[in-house]
Amino acid sequence: MADLDELKAKWDEQNRRLEKSIRLNCELFRATKLTAVESELRRTAIYAGLEAGMWLIVVIALGNFIAVHMRTRELAFSAAAADVMSIGMTIALIRRMAGALHIDYAGPIAAIQKQVETLRILRIRTIQRGVLFGSVLWVPWLAVTLYGIFGVDLYRGADPAWLTGNVLFGLALFPAARWVSKKYGVRLGHSPLIQRMAKDLAGSELNAAQTFLARLEEFERE
Amino acid sequence: MPEDQERFQALLDNHRGILYKVCYSYCRNRDDREDLAQEIVVQLWCSFRRFDKRFRFSTWMYRIALNVAISYARRESTRARHMISDEARILTAADEAKSQPEELGLLYRFIERLDELNKALALLYLDGNSYEEIAGVLGISETNVATKINRLKNSMKRELRGNR
Numbered sequence: 248m249a250d251l252d253e254l255k256a257k258w259d260e261q262n263r264r265l266e267k268s269i270r271l272n273c274e275l276f277r278a279t280k281l282t283a284v285e286s287e288l289r290r291t292a293i294y295a296g297l298e299a300g301m302w303l304i305v306v307i308a309l310g311n312f313i314a315v316h317m318r319t320r321e322l323a324f325s326a327a328a329a330d331v332m333s334i335g336m337t338i339a340l341i342r343r344m345a346g347a348l349h350i351d352y353a354g355p356i357a358a359i360q361k362q363v364e365t366l367r368i369l370r371i372r373t374i375q376r377g378v379l380f381g382s383v384l385w386v387p388w389l390a391v392t393l394y395g396i397f398g399v400d401l402y403r404g405a406d407p408a409w410l411t412g413n414v415l416f417g418l419a420l421f422p423a424a425r426w427v428s429k430k431y432g433v434r435l436g437h438s439p440l441i442q443r444m445a446k447d448l449a450g451s452e453l454n455a456a457q458t459f460l461a462r463l464e465e466f467e468r469e
Numbered sequence: 470m471p472e473d474q475e476r477f478q479a480l481l482d483n484h485r486g487i488l489y490k491v492c493y494s495y496c497r498n499r500d501d502r503e504d505l506a507q508e509i510v511v512q513l514w515c516s517f518r519r520f521d522k523r524f525r526f527s528t529w530m531y532r533i534a535l536n537v538a539i540s541y542a543r544r545e546s547t548r549a550r551h552m553i554s555d556e557a558r559i560l561t562a563a564d565e566a567k568s569q570p571e572e573l574g575l576l577y578r579f580i581e582r583l584d585e586l587n588k589a590l591a592l593l594y595l596d597g598n599s600y601e602e603i604a605g606v607l608g609i610s611e612t613n614v615a616t617k618i619n620r621l622k623n624s625m626k627r628e629l630r631g632n633r
Contacts, residue, residue: 250629251594251622254576258595261573262486269489286515287508287540352536353516353529355608356589359536364543459543466586467609 291366292347299340306333312395321402322394325387332380339373357467364463367456371447378448382420386413425449477517480526481510487530490596494580494588495538509537531593532606539585579625587621594618 309330316322346366352359381388390401402410428449446452481488488509492502513533520529580591586607593603600618604611 251576251618251625254572255595255597257570257573258576259597262490262596265489266486269485286512288512289515351516351519352512352533353519354532354536356532356535356539356586356606357608359608360539360586363536363540367543462584462586467613 286352288347288350288352292344295340295344295347299337299344302333302337302340306330306337308395309333309391312391316394319400322390322400325390328384328387329391332384335380336373336377339369339376343369343373357463361460361463364456364460368453368460371453371456374444374447375450375453378424379421382417382424383414385417385420386410473517474514477514481513481530484527484530487527487534487596490592491531491534491538494592495542495585497581505538505541508541509534512537528598528602528606531598535589535592535606539589542585575629576625579628583621587617590614590617591621594621 309326312326313323313330316326343366346362346369350359350362350366386401393399393401425448428445429451431445443452488506491509492505496502496505513530516533520526576595580588583591590603590607593606598606600611600614603614607614609617
């Protein structure tokens with residue numbers, strides 16, 4: 248019965264035959280402007296950077312809104328709550344961008360895969376927290392947007408019970424969104440992006456990433 | 470074509486077997502293998518400027534190819550899939566699978582069932598890399614490499630025994 252060492256000789260022989268039959272499409276190299284291609288990590292960094300830039304604009308706009316409406320307590324508080332969320336999102340996206348730029352695939356596998364998985368966990372948590380805080384703070388966001396764009400004060404004459412009810416609705420929205428993602432995530436759309444977001448929200452991707460990190464640590468141990 | 474691109478292409482061509490083996494081990498279907506091959510080549514090119522000539526190209530290439538392949542396999546469930554025409558394929562090989570000895574078929578199936586990390590270990594070992602080189606690529610100690618290879622051998626013996 249052959250074992251791994253005995254099969255190595257057959258593996259080598261197979262390799263020699265493969266070397267003769269494998270062809271690298273050199274024309275593709277000549278046709279492709281290799282200097283213009285971006286690796287997947289670099290694209291991740293670019294998108295994270297662009298998103299961070301957008302959130303930074305929101306941070307600045309909200310800061311300005313707070314300064315102008317300091318005397319209107321409800322609006323200022325709403326804008327402050329939205330601003331804290333925006334600052335959190337900006338920081339998380341800058342961390343993602345820095346993380347992606349820092350990874351060097353030429354490094355040792357165990358260490359690099361830990362970095363990749365940690366970055367994945369950061370992405371998932373950013374999405375989960377974005378949806379969570381977006382759901383909880385949807386009334387403040389709406390109030391600031393309505394006043395900022397249309398000059399309509401949502402709080403003027405608003406029933407406190409209505410406001411409380413909507414905050415509670417927002418609190419319930421996150422677990423509901425997670426449940427829907429878990430149950431119907433695969434059917435939500437054919438787009439891999441939508442499916443990925445659904446899995447991120449459902450938590451299955453986070454569990455998988457944390458399990459893989461644990462496996463990496465076990466792999467490194469003797 | 471710029472000089473460094475020519476040099477890169479020549480080195481890649483000399484080590485195309487590594488590209489083929491990694492893609493074949495980490496992907497089940499032809500289009501995924503081609504997708505992975507293209508990602509590996511792009512990553513190799515992006516890292517080429519930092520390649521230190523004091524080290525072996527094959528070791529450097531293995532690190533990058535395996536890192537890209539493991540990340541690719543981890544993204545499998547949420548990756549966009551598309552058909553690739555024959556003209557747009559970077560890597561082609563003659564239909565060698567049909568002419569494999571039976572034991573090699575068992576070996577390929579054994580490797581296919583390994584998790585991403587042990588797959589990398591098995592590939593590096595079978596390709597004749599020393600324990601020191603394997604440890605360097607994987608980022609673990611030589612003792613750890615020896616222990617894991619022994620486990621792989623025992624695991625393989627049990628599987629081959631079970632297939633008879």
